[in-house]
Amino acid sequence: MPWLYIFPNGCYGFIMKKISLTGIKPTGLLHIGNYVAAIKPALALTGTYDARYFIADYHALNTIKDPTELSALIRQVAAGWLAAGLDPERVIFYRQSSIPETFELTTQLMAFTSKGLMNRAHAYKAAVQANTERGEDPDAGINMGLYTYPVLMAADILLFDSDVVPVGQDQVQHVEMAQDIAQVVNYNYKQEVLKVPQALVKESVAVVPGLDGRKMSKSYGNIIPLFTPEKELRKLIMRIVTNSQAVEEPKDPETSQIYALYRLFAAPEEQTALAARYREGGMGWGEAKEELFRVLNRELGPIRERFQALAADPKTLDDILARGAEKARVIAKATVNRFRAAAGID
Numbered sequence: 001m002p003w004l005y006i007f008p009n010g011c012y013g014f015i016m017k018k019i020s021l022t023g024i025k026p027t028g029l030l031h032i033g034n035y036v037a038a039i040k041p042a043l044a045l046t047g048t049y050d051a052r053y054f055i056a057d058y059h060a061l062n063t064i065k066d067p068t069e070l071s072a073l074i075r076q077v078a079a080g081w082l083a084a085g086l087d088p089e090r091v092i093f094y095r096q097s098s099i100p101e102t103f104e105l106t107t108q109l110m111a112f113t114s115k116g117l118m119n120r121a122h123a124y125k126a127a128v129q130a131n132t133e134r135g136e137d138p139d140a141g142i143n144m145g146l147y148t149y150p151v152l153m154a155a156d157i158l159l160f161d162s163d164v165v166p167v168g169q170d171q172v173q174h175v176e177m178a179q180d181i182a183q184v185v186n187y188n189y190k191q192e193v194l195k196v197p198q199a200l201v202k203e204s205v206a207v208v209p210g211l212d213g214r215k216m217s218k219s220y221g222n223i224i225p226l227f228t229p230e231k232e233l234r235k236l237i238m239r240i241v242t243n244s245q246a247v248e249e250p251k252d253p254e255t256s257q258i259y260a261l262y263r264l265f266a267a268p269e270e271q272t273a274l275a276a277r278y279r280e281g282g283m284g285w286g287e288a289k290e291e292l293f294r295v296l297n298r299e300l301g302p303i304r305e306r307f308q309a310l311a312a313d314p315k316t317l318d319d320i321l322a323r324g325a326e327k328a329r330v331i332a333k334a335t336v337n338r339f340r341a342a343a344g345i346d
């Protein structure tokens, strides 16, 4: 929405905020890695940007074929965004599947996307490599949804005139593909049919360690779920793998997974104080874990409560998403019509 800005000399004009857009694919339990690396940075942009955030449910269909499971995951991600603080009055919030224009733009973009570009996508290449290593047919288990995933994602992005796309490092290539595709379209029609977006990666939290020290990821089975009950949260934290240093030994916070997680949830003074205690010695891993539990639970407690309230009230959730879809479609229709007019399909 444009802002009326009054300059100090009394003149006034409208200022358009830049547009931030991102989506989450509902393929698993939301975990604190998603929260810290995706949800929180995206929400921090609202206010500065016009934000458009959504649930990429058709992307999830590529892998989740059980209807009960998919529908539960969609609701979980939707409630997760809201519980984490998304304000539907300030953010256009919707499900990808509620915006049919996404699929029209996908078809429009297909004609401008080289097959070679899709062959180079990391996710597709990794799947082919895994098949080859197992001695299977290179395309075993790979559906066209996975193969054309970057085109659907480009449509998500380009449909809403996005300036910036806050994503994790693993999604940067997809945003670059959206740039490529938009440029090919614009070049062909000699006009700016589609806005060329930029990826926005928050470097400091790009990797959130999981329970085993590797990047937190559902495929590694090392996650701390975002909505896990308090008791379960403590248990999981106690399971974080540590070395065998004794209580009295000084410890290096920089190489500790516990400290790496702590830092994401603690205030700057708390971080400094705890780092000093690590270095002094006299603090065992058990105590470090208790401290981690305290700051994690402090932040996640209220989010968990809001999540439970939303989960118990499906009507409110549906209404919020329906209103978001209505607003989103106004923008989406304008984009596909702009494309149609440029392409001679009007």
Ligand code: TRP
Binding pocket: 021, 022, 023, 024, 025, 056, 059, 152, 153, 156, 157, 165, 166, 167, 171, 174
């Ligand atoms: N591919 C993204 C992921 O797996 C999800 C996604 C789908 C997305 N469409 C998007 C992210 C558009 C940003 C913009 O995390």
